[in-house]
Amino acid sequence: MELRKIFNRISVLRQERGISRKELAEKIGVNFQTVGYLEREEYNPSLDLAFRISEYFNLPINLIFSTKPLKPLSEELLNLKKDTK
Template sequence: MSADKENVHNRIAVLRAERGVSRRDLATALGVHYQTVGYLERGEYSPSLHLALRIAEFFEVPVEVVFSLRPFPRLGSAP
């Protein structure tokens, strides 16, 4: 199994866009600085398990819908 340089991939930006939530609004709901949301979205920071679970809970989806050890397929790409 390739660790892909230990990166944790996420769909935070996609989920935010789908729901019309700003970085600042998400950060406020999570109790983090809005720049932290940007770092997470760009993959510059991996969340703690607690933060990852809180993000998934905020979007009301399972944590594996938000985070993955493998890159998510691009939207509109064939299976």
């Protein structure tokens, strides 16, 4: 089906929480190397795994994953502030 690459913010979110890949892996129930593969965007998570990550970070899927390259969160925040002023 020629899969598109999905971009994600997993490593940023994980580092914000100050946890290691191993800890995150345990929380979401996968091998720690799998977290590595996901952070390096070497392959896409399954929908179920995407939901587990979303549940762990308490953020909707669309905020963590995107079909388009993700800007740094800091920049997104800046744009939001611009819009509301």
